[in-house]
Amino acid sequence: MSTMTDEQHNAKAHRKLAVGYARVSTERQGKFGMSLEAQRIAIETFAEKAGYVLLEFYEDVASGRGEKSFHARQGLQNALKHAVCDEAEIIVWRWDRLTRHAGFEKQIRDVLPDEKQIVCVEDASSLDAASRAARHKRSEHVANEISRRTKEEMAKKRAEGAVFGNPEIYSVQPLGVKTWSNTSETLIHKIADVLRHQADPVSLTHKEVAKLLNDRGIRTGHSNDWTASRVRAPRAKAMKLLEQERAKYRMLTPLFGAF
Incomplete structure (x- = not known):
């Protein structure tokens, strides 16, 4: 976990501090998919528009199901420790990126008592403009990535003799x-x-x-x-x-x- 720079310390008095967290469930998603990068883009855009200093970004390629998943995700553990240490908020793209376990609320409250320290980009209500900008930025990235990958796959199929x-x-x-x-x-x-x-x-x-x-x-x-x-x-x-x-x-x- 990194410590704050002098610039970040100076900004603390004027702007809110945050760490980002993203998760995908499988190695295939993390390696071949776009989800981690898309979540990062959305979170960074949200932080900028909403006036946050984004201190660090953490991620996991791991399941969010089951009681043990909370402790097995090192990225999440580091994000929580960082948030507690620097009195920062945790920004996630969507709630299910944090967990798919019903008992998660109690687990996280043991580490981070104030639930307001977790901000969800997709479900933001008081920061609508920042949330909307982040959603649009993510949508743009997803659309471009789908287009690029589709073209690559079509080119491969053409090379194999497929006709479009x-x-x-x-x-x-x-x-x-x-x-x-x-x-x-x-x-x-x-x-x-x-x-x-x-x-x-x-x-x-x-x-x-x-x-x-x-x-x-x-x-x-x-x-x-x-x-x-x-x-x-x-x-x-x-x-x-x-x-x-x-x-x-x-x-x-x-x-x-x-x-």
Whole structure:
């Protein structure tokens, strides 16, 4: 565990101190996935926006299940000791990164009595702006990483003889593309492209999708601004398009989505 620098000591009187903690469950996630890095990016962004001095970052590649997992995670133990030593808060991306054990609350209170010393980026309520910035930064990283890995896997498959770019891919019956006008089809593809770069497009509300489109200057087929009601039907078609694409990529690239 590192000690505070002079700069960090001087900052203590003006800014809150924190340590970051991230966890993935398996070696495969830690080695081949993006979760640890994505959590780090979110936590660092949150700390910066919320006015924290981030003293150190700790991580574990270990299960969060069961009573013994608390003591088996050296990264978590170090993070707790650091938080107690420097009267700092612990910032995590999500509560389940701390634990999946029902008795965890008692375990952690024995070390860190003040539960307010643990801050969850995803569930933040009093620091909404910082939390939102961190979520967006993580979403951007996740989307970029998925895109990069998908392209790498597709390149490998092409080298093995796989054929992509089937001109009939967007004309299958479930999508009913043949019944759409060229303008409508292009618009659906634009919406799909915006959704494709979101970490979890399914969880977005229609209002949030409308704002994303408006912010990017994408207009409706009648050149109007998007509203929640206007975006409902084309968003559903765009999601079907993405589902079809993902199904094809998943079939050809075994690692796709395993992050």
